[in-house]
Amino acid sequence: MQTQHVLSDKERRDWVRLARSEGIGPVSFFGLLSRYGQVSAVLSALPDLVKQARGKPIHLITADQAEDEIAATQALGGRILAACEPDFPHGLAALTPPPPVMSILGQTGLLHKPMVGIVGARNASAAGLRLAREFATGLGQAGYVIVSGLARGIDGAAHSASLTSGTIAVLAGGLDHIYPPEHESLYHEIAARGLLVSESPLYATVHARDFPRRNRIISGLSQGIVVMEAEARSGSLITARLAAEQGRDVMAVPGSPLDPRAAGPNSLIKDGAHLVASVQDVLTCLQGGAGLKENKPIGYTHEETGLNLTQADIDRIAALLSPVPVSLADLATDSGLPWRTLAAIVVELELSGRAIIQPGGLVSALV
Secondary structure: OOOOOOOOHHHHHHHHHHHOOEOOOHHHHHHHHHHHOOHHHHHHHHHHHHHHOOOOOOEOOOHHHHHHHHHHHHHHOOEEEEOOOOOOOHHHHOOOOOOOEEEEEEOHHHHHOOEEEEEEOOOOOHHHHHHHHHHHHHHHHOOOEEEEOOOOOHHHHHHHHOOOOOEEEEEOOOOOOOOOHHHHHHHHHHHHHOEEEEOOOOOOOOOOOHHHHHHHHHHHHOOEEEEEOOOOOOHHHHHHHHHHHOOOEEEEOOOOOOOHHHHHHHHHHHOOOEEOOOHHHHHHHHHOOOOOOOOOOOOOOOOOOOOOOOHHHHHHHHHHOOOOOEOHHHHHHHHOOOHHHHHHHHHHHHHOOOEEEOOOOOEEEOO
16 A cells, blocks of 8 residues: 655745646546556646647646745745645545645644534624534534634634634635634634634635635544525535545534524434434434545555556446436446546546546536
């Protein structure tokens, strides 16, 4: 089995350069890495691949741009962590695929403690805010780090109540971007006493498309997710769906049918989420879970030469694709191939104009 590897300065620059380039998402990143074995080999091959590609355009950032982001992150007091490194959290490594790089600022030791996510409405009621604080405090006392998204309402209450015991805020924008602005004080408190995490590049401002990516990280870090006071079309339900797909426990606090903010949790419970009304309910659920469904570590060695893809496998995966997007996990189940092999095949299909990698890492046939 491949061993995890602490990157040299040049290797880290290469990982950041590939990960930050336009047209390279996590599926493309690990597909190309699987295909060519090393990120440096991917960077060498990309100019020719871009010329031949009939799929979406790929625009590499320069080595200087990658080095500038690394230096600016370090000047902020943070670091950029790659998926192949020992400090990369196991929960994120379990994703198919994981984010290639994460920017972090604060107490990095929190990444290796058990975590539970608390998410919910931005326009939370006073009762909901009180419950979020009670859950965060009680779970913190039981040894869990609280993960949330630094949003208004439930997220902010959960973070504030777990500053002493441990809290992780997953940001939608860059590590330096404070959103919402009224959480500036909380942001700095978490930077000092907890941990800030972002998949986005430094200086990136928040756009609507960034929140589902942030939610994927919240659920990926967490052993389970607790949803409270979320309306029927809330982003918290996206987090819950992602958590279920990732094999995490999904828990919901029920509420009055007369309150629109109870529609989300009540719907989750009807669909099979665990009903939780107390901290003890959450602990019982977490302690009875089967644990994370982890992939093998994202290994890295200097000797890797990459995959030799067969045309038969490429055509077989192309035949499984349709206009309906599917995940790599679904393709792995249907084909029996490892997800990293599938990622390499999907990249080949996209470059040849036969498939498209959708936002969120889903894959569909190009029609």
